[in-house]
Amino acid sequence: MSVLKMRFVQRPIGLATRLYSTSPALPSRWFADLQTQLKELTTERYPKECTEKAQKLYAFSEQNWLELLAGQQGFLTEKKWRGIDNHQLLWGDMVSRQYGEVCIPPSRSNSISHLTGHVNNIMYNKYAETGRVKFIHNQSEDATEEEKSQWLDLPTPRGLGLILSSIKTEYKFPLEFPDRITVLYKLLESPTAESTLIKKEAWILSEKYRRLAAKCTEDTAIYDYRTAKKSVLKPFMVEKFQKTFKLQQEREKKYTEEADKLIKAVEELKSKFQ
Incomplete structure (x- = not known):
């Protein structure tokens, strides 16, 4: 599954996002905070539509945690x-x-x-x-x-x-x-x-x-x-x-975009269901 295939309206988000090589880096605890938010959105207090999407996003973050956390910093994972x-x-x-x-x-x-x-x-x-x-x-x-x-x-x-x-x-x-x-x-x-x-x-x-x-x-x-x-x-x-350095730059760009899209997807769920 790729988060790129999930369409969400882009809205402002509490977790800072960035554009490759121009905007500030993500906060150091962004990934832990994001997973905490996703876990909250899977609880029974939210409707089925929300929990199902949150579960898919959480599964994506678990399967790709190394790429999202370290890959977007230029590490080859x-x-x-x-x-x-x-x-x-x-x-x-x-x-x-x-x-x-x-x-x-x-x-x-x-x-x-x-x-x-x-x-x-x-x-x-x-x-x-x-x-x-x-x-x-x-x-x-x-x-x-x-x-x-x-x-x-x-x-x-x-x-x-x-x-x-x-x-x-x-x-x-x-x-x-x-x-x-x-x-x-x-x-x-x-x-x-x-x-x-x-x-x-x-x-x-x-x-x-x-x-x-x-x-x-x-x-x-x-x-x-x-x-x-x-x-x-x-x-x-x-x-x-x-x-190797050029490959690092390519990975950084790729996974920065993935991380930003994931953060925006979570923010959309929060805006819609909270």
Whole structure:
């Protein structure tokens, strides 16, 4: 089902919308707020016409949550592009709170969840590191065998490589066991033949809450381990990264339009039935 096939009158909406590349970005909690509104519109206090349409829109938002939330920010959300896909968090990832001297076991975490801990902050950067390597390796798709070998070597010190020079992690909400996460990466700018840094952004998303848990902004230096000097990317790498950046822009435009249409569809239901 595509929301594009559902016709609704366009009206002003409480949730801010945007036009691609010109209007302000959507509020950070727009998706959670939208799903809350849709759940309300499916309750028995509303007529059948409203609840049926709201259920369809809610199903669409659930099936496409990653595209609507991250795709409209320029992230490539297809499985082959995901740095980490639907990864199960572990109890040991958390900083456990204690009740007296006794740590709370996972078997009791549901009954006394208010006493359990949250994922240790150092784990977020480890998730990002894993996603970063996968994002680089993903660039080798359709490469020749020789080029693929060089792509796979980039995260290593064997020749031309990448060194993380800076990372800023913004914590949006605490992850807790049990949950699953997906990590996505995107280029913040299109590299050129003269680039000595690659600027990227990572999102760590909670599958359980359909929310952004943390955002990492980072610079990665291009370094030649053989000469022990800063370097630049190989021409075929520059070309591939530029194609990836262009694809990001296309996805951002596509899913921004989808998100705006979904928001307007929900606003139409609210205007008609509330």
